[in-house]
Amino acid sequence: MKFYGIAVNTQNKNVVINNLPTDCLGAVKKAKRIATKEGLKFQFVKPAVNGQKEGATLTKFAAQRKNRKSVKR
Numbered sequence: 001m002k003f004y005g006i007a008v009n010t011q012n013k014n015v016v017i018n019n020l021p022t023d024c025l026g027a028v029k030k031a032k033r034i035a036t037k038e039g040l041k042f043q044f045v046k047p048a049v050n051g052q053k054e055g056a057t058l059t060k061f062a063a064q065r066k067n068r069k070s071v072k073r
Contacts, residue, residue, distance in 0.1 A: 005031030007040035
């Protein structure tokens with residue numbers, strides 16, 4: 001799972017920190033290190049959701065429902 005970090009600069013503007021490790025604890029440590037190196041205040045780390053489409057739930061998971069129905073029959 002990929003992660004991204006958020007830090008705040010001196011003008012209270014958010015800065016995104018990318019290219020973090022795939023484990024949560026490692027991502028937090030590296031984001032804190034990068035933030036202090038660049039003079040930013042670390043805020044938090046969140047997982048980056050990949051490949052999930054926006055829209056209604058019925059539309060997003062229609063293919064999965066169809067596959068389950070065909071397996072049962």
